[in-house]
Each structure stands twice: as C-alpha cells, then as structure tokens.
Amino acid sequence: MNSQMDTIAAVATAMTPSGIGIVRISGQDAVSIADRVYRNKKRKSLEEQKTHTIHYGFIVDRIENEQIIDEVLVMLMRGPHSYTGEDTVEIDCHGGVLAMRKVLEAVVAAGARPAEPGEFTKRAFLNGRIDLSQAEAVMDVISAKNEYALKSSLHQLQGSVMEKIREIREAIIYEIAFIESALDDPEHISIDGYGEKLAVVAEKQVERITQLLSTAKEGKMIQEGIKTVIVGKPNVGKSSLLNLLVGEEKAIVTDIAGTTRDVLEEVINLQGISLRMLDTAGIREASDQVEQIGVERAREHAKDADLILYVVDSSKPLDDNDSQIMELIQDKKAIVLLNKSDLESQVSKEDIRDRVNAPILTISARDKTGITLLEDEIRKMFFSGDISFNDEVYITNVRHKKALEDAREALYQVQKSIELQMPEDFYSIDLTSAYEALGSIIGESMGEDLVNEIFSKFCTGK
Numbered sequence: 001m002n003s004q005m006d007t008i009a010a011v012a013t014a015m016t017p018s019g020i021g022i023v024r025i026s027g028q029d030a031v032s033i034a035d036r037v038y039r040n041k042k043r044k045s046l047e048e049q050k051t052h053t054i055h056y057g058f059i060v061d062r063i064e065n066e067q068i069i070d071e072v073l074v075m076l077m078r079g080p081h082s083y084t085g086e087d088t089v090e091i092d093c094h095g096g097v098l099a100m101r102k103v104l105e106a107v108v109a110a111g112a113r114p115a116e117p118g119e120f121t122k123r124a125f126l127n128g129r130i131d132l133s134q135a136e137a138v139m140d141v142i143s144a145k146n147e148y149a150l151k152s153s154l155h156q157l158q159g160s161v162m163e164k165i166r167e168i169r170e171a172i173i174y175e176i177a178f179i180e181s182a183l184d185d186p187e188h189i190s191i192d193g194y195g196e197k198l199a200v201v202a203e204k205q206v207e208r209i210t211q212l213l214s215t216a217k218e219g220k221m222i223q224e225g226i227k228t229v230i231v232g233k234p235n236v237g238k239s240s241l242l243n244l245l246v247g248e249e250k251a252i253v254t255d256i257a258g259t260t261r262d263v264l265e266e267v268i269n270l271q272g273i274s275l276r277m278l279d280t281a282g283i284r285e286a287s288d289q290v291e292q293i294g295v296e297r298a299r300e301h302a303k304d305a306d307l308i309l310y311v312v313d314s315s316k317p318l319d320d321n322d323s324q325i326m327e328l329i330q331d332k333k334a335i336v337l338l339n340k341s342d343l344e345s346q347v348s349k350e351d352i353r354d355r356v357n358a359p360i361l362t363i364s365a366r367d368k369t370g371i372t373l374l375e376d377e378i379r380k381m382f383f384s385g386d387i388s389f390n391d392e393v394y395i396t397n398v399r400h401k402k403a404l405e406d407a408r409e410a411l412y413q414v415q416k417s418i419e420l421q422m423p424e425d426f427y428s429i430d431l432t433s434a435y436e437a438l439g440s441i442i443g444e445s446m447g448e449d450l451v452n453e454i455f456s457k458f459c460t461g462k
Helices: 029-035 097-109 117-125 132-143 147-157 162-186 195-213 216-224 236-245 289-303 320-328 348-351 371-384 400-419 424-442 448-456
Strands: 010-011 018-026 053-061 065-078 088-095 225-231 266-271 273-279 307-313 334-338 360-362
Touching: 010 097, 010 400, 018 029, 018 097, 018 117, 029 065, 029 088, 029 097, 053 097, 065 097, 065 360, 088 097, 117 132, 132 147, 132 162, 132 424, 132 448, 147 162, 147 216, 147 273, 162 195, 195 400, 195 424, 216 273, 225 236, 225 289, 225 320, 225 360, 225 371, 236 266, 236 273, 236 307, 236 334, 266 371, 273 371, 289 400, 307 320, 307 371, 334 348, 334 371, 348 360, 360 371, 400 424
Parallel strands: 225 273, 225 307, 307 334, 334 360
Antiparallel strands: 010 018, 018 088, 053 065, 065 088, 266 273
C-alpha cells in the first residue's frame, strides 16, 4: 500500500505534443528531490528560495553524467499554501512527449514515487484543503462539455455544496448533542415539550434538503446534457435537422422513406447547453422486420426523453401515423417543428395546436431557417433566464443525490417517531443517520474504500 508520506510525481498535462508540459511533485521531500535534478547558472538550490517563486534552469540526468534533459521553469510552492497542502514543485518543460517522460523519469530516479490516478487531489482532500464535493468538482471541471456545466462545477469547487450541507448538519448535530446531554443529565436538562420543538427543526431541514433535491433533474441535464429525441414519420426531414444542428453530414439523407433504421446519437452545444440528440427511425406501420425494430426503439427512447422534437412535413396532410405520434408526446416536453416551409403548406399551426399542447415552430432544414427560434425555445423551456450560480446550488452528482435522499428519509423517521411519541433516543438514532448521510457528501463520514473508489476515477497527474 502506498504511503501518504511518500513524495509523488506525475505529468500533470496531456501526454501529447504541446507548447508546455508540466511535471508535478508533491510531498515532504518535493523540494529536495527537485534539487537533485535541477541546475541553474547561479548554482542556487531550490531549498534556498522563497515559496511561490519561479526559477529558470535545466533538468539533468544524474545517471548520465548530468546530461541536460530540458530547459525549464520551476515553480516552488511550500505547504500548506499549495494545491495539496504539501510542499509542491511544478516543472514547466517543453511539451514534447519524450521531453515530459524523460523529466518525469529523472524525478522518479531522484526519489519520487509515480502518483496514482487522482492522488494529488486526494491529498488535498486528506490534508483538509478541500472537501469531497470540491474534489469531485475538480473532475467535473475537467470533463465539462458545455458552459453551464463548467459554471456549475466551478461553483461547487468554490464550496457551494459544502456550505449548504454544513448548514444542515450543524442544525442536526445541535439537536443530537441536546438529546444526548439530556439523557445523561435528566436532573438539570428538561426534555418536556422537546418533541414539538424538534418537529419544527426536522421540518425545516427536510425543506432545505427537498429544495436541493429539486435541482437534481436540472443539474443532471446541465452536467450530462438534455436527452433530445427527434421523432416523426419517415422522410419528414428528421435526419436533415440533425445534420443541420450538428453542422455536418452525420445522418444519411435520401428521398427513400425509412432510410433511418436505427438510433443515431450526437452531442451538440446549443447556447451553452448540451443536447444529446437522437435521430430515430420514422414512426409508421412498417412491414419490414428491421424497420419495425427501429420504430419500436424510437418509441422507447421517446418515453424517457427530456425533450421531443416532433418533425412534421408541412407540405403533406396529417395522417394516422401523425395521430399516433401526437398521442405519444402527450404530457411530454415537446416542440413541434413544421418542416419544409419552403414548399406549399398543407398543415397549419392550428391543425397541430388543437391536438398537442406544445410550442409550434415553422422551419426549413433545407433552407436553414427557423433554427434560431428553436434554440431560443429550448433555452426558455429548460432554463428560465440566465443561470448565474451565485446563490442557487445545483445537485449534479448522483452520489450526492442518493445521500440527500437517505438523509431526508432519516428525518422523515424522526418526524414519525415524534408523532408516535417515541422515546428521545429514537430521535437521536435517526438524526445521527441523517447527519452521517450528509457527511458522506463532503467526506466527513465515509469509509476509506469509498474514498479510494472516487479518486481512482480521476486522471493521473490530478
């Protein structure tokens, strides 16, 4: 088992040709190890330098008679004022794959141990520099696919989730402490009427947790994208719409009905929002077995879609297949797109509005018209106004959501015990369960195995 006392090193930038590459060293011997491979013209060691300074010099191969490996800048940051809370040295070398590898090999040969995935951030967590929700936000920042996901992750990195969770935990631990004190010293601490007082506190914390959970669906869409399913009869322009939104020819487009047999998925960025676009087979009564499978898959994807784009060929009258589709999208978030507006219209907005309660837009995938209106409608439908992330906290992590649900359930049990006038120690048991569930979000009550599992998903060097 690798020790937390080891000094670790890794390449902190992508192993690909680039302008700059960074080799990061962290641990109690970071400065002395860097000194063993760092040389400068003034012959000054890093040990002599002040913290948070940058120095120009060279990295040498001590085994090969101090042959110069690369020309570098070295950044010195002494703990606890560093990312990990430990002494940290970052070597900025040239971004060639070979150069970065040779510098890292020299550092390891000088006494550092290769870092495990996520070990730098894990040390930041274990050293109290960040809580677990902030640590997870680090990877969310790295993997963010759209503007809102990046803003949300940065907001969490600044401690937005931690602050909310700690406020709720403080209210709960106060009541736990009171109960335990009263049970230990009943002569001096009265618990008469305490159940009514605790009921008010429990209700308030349930409301706060419920408020956080209410953001989870929107948070998931921010992080993962809006699952958007394009449905419609064959040959109405679904694939043309997908190609237009993606910006390249991803789907095969022909005049032959039923060309799309399977589901084609693409991710697009729309005004800072990610949409997971699914182009499906045209929905109709199909005799071909393969097409039947494609139609059934289209129906299944539509059932759990966040958004349905129902494409109608406005140059042809509606038929029974349209009726089936309109029934399918009832009570779903949907936008009806009257496509082929460049041709003579056979379908009006009124024809659709009488049967579907959804926004109706006129577009032409061929002429690329109406797309801006579609983008604005999607933004308005899912995100009312701009998301500032100043006060609002969005729960984007599935683990956080489950912990919040567990905490709320424990508080429900407290409320039930109060209603049944159970002994006070029953309150304490469930309050403690809620407290620990919330603690698992920020890493204050969880096992080592779960901590290791979380950080194993990080990239090496972070």
